[in-house]
Amino acid sequence: MPLNLLHSPELNADYAASLCQQFGLTLTTEINGWHLAWLDDALVLRHSELPKQGDILVDFAGGAASYRRQYGGGKSEAIAKACGLNKKRDLTVLDATAGLGRDAFVLASLGASVTMVERNPAVAALLHDGLRRGKQSAELSWLGERMQLVHSSALDALQQQAAVDVVYLDPMFPPRDKTALVKKEMRAFHDVVGSDTDADALLAPALQLAQKRVVVKRPGYAEFLAATAPTMSVTGKNNRFDVYINAAI
Ligand SMILES: C[S@@+](CC[C@H](N)C(=O)[O-])C[C@H]1O[C@@H](n2cnc3c(N)ncnc32)[C@H](O)[C@@H]1O
Known part of the structure; x- marks a missing residue:
């Protein structure tokens, strides 16, 4: 199931567009449940109702x-x-x-x-x-x-x-x-x-x-x-x- 990508002023518009195009994501300002978001120069997966769940990301250097x-x-x-x-x-x-x-x-x-x-x-x-x-x-x-x-x-x-x-x-x-x-x-x-x-x-x-x-x-x-x-x-x-x-x- 494709997820929404939450719009963020820090997320470069061209990069957001290319993510949406490559992975069939929808750029949105409203989220509900699991969604992708932008935090500290990284794409993260998070849940709107589960703040304790924490963000999930791929961090090879971390x-x-x-x-x-x-x-x-x-x-x-x-x-x-x-x-x-x-x-x-x-x-x-x-x-x-x-x-x-x-x-x-x-x-x-x-x-x-x-x-x-x-x-x-x-x-x-x-x-x-x-x-x-x-x-x-x-x-x-x-x-x-x-x-x-x-x-x-x-x-x-x-x-x-x-x-x-x-x-x-x-x-x-x-x-x-x-x-x-x-x-x-x-x-x-x-x-x-x-x-x-x-x-x-x-x-x-x-x-x-x-x-x-x-x-x-x-x-x-x-x-x-x-x-x-x-x-x-x-x-x-x-x-x-x-x-x-x-x-x-
Ligand atoms: C258990 S996870 C793999 C974890 C991975 N080995 C790691 O170290 O992070 C399984 C992943 O395989 C993907 N997957 C399962 N079946 C697949 C298929 N037929 N084609 C492509 N991806 C598949 C799932 O979407 C899921 O992300």
């Missing part, structure tokens, strides 16, 4: 992403091992369900060239704006070369994009208990994005496109995507990465 890049497990993180970045740095990756681009950023900061695919217009707009700001950061001089965004459905991208080493999938999965819903981003995602009930259909085209492997991120308790057992699984702190191998890296 706190959490930067801390994980500098002090995270690097190549020994489960996601890096699952994708094969512990064996080869400069893999090409299609992240077909990009979300807020956290996983894509981890992979790119380890050396991969990542194409992020996101179908939800509001989430894609947040990613677009996060890339714009990230490219301005002196610390992330590699970002423009290694991360790009395609606003489309994963199925279309898997059929149209050039072959890559790795296809990465992290579709939404229903939370097992309500406590997970208190996490602000998860709540926003469940409201704005909904459930990715069509995710099973992504595995076969992903396996067609990936030269080396397909990696599927799942909660530890979740069944396999498309009820298909992987070649192996790598267990992380909070998730499981199911790896379907086409060829050795």
Whole structure:
């Protein structure tokens, strides 16, 4: 569902028009519920009635992403091992369900060239704006070369994009208990994005496109995507990465 973009005198008119054009947003002066807004030179997602929810944005240069890049497990993180970045740095990756681009950023900061695919217009707009700001950061001089965004459905991208080493999938999965819903981003995602009930259909085209492997991120308790057992699984702190191998890296 496309969202409204709240007009702000600080938001450059040309940039607002290009966001509306690219992501099908409507520029408005009245908002109700979830909407995109402009705050401190950044596009944010917020809810008019839930001030405690806080703003959601993509901030590659900021706190959490930067801390994980500098002090995270690097190549020994489960996601890096699952994708094969512990064996080869400069893999090409299609992240077909990009979300807020956290996983894509981890992979790119380890050396991969990542194409992020996101179908939800509001989430894609947040990613677009996060890339714009990230490219301005002196610390992330590699970002423009290694991360790009395609606003489309994963199925279309898997059929149209050039072959890559790795296809990465992290579709939404229903939370097992309500406590997970208190996490602000998860709540926003469940409201704005909904459930990715069509995710099973992504595995076969992903396996067609990936030269080396397909990696599927799942909660530890979740069944396999498309009820298909992987070649192996790598267990992380909070998730499981199911790896379907086409060829050795
Ligand atoms: C759980 S989030 C991904 C989180 C991401 N891995 C991260 O690190 O931020 C799933 C995202 O995939 C997107 N998505 C799900 N199915 C998709 C599809 N078929 N095509 C494109 N995007 C899809 C959803 O809109 C949502 O933003």
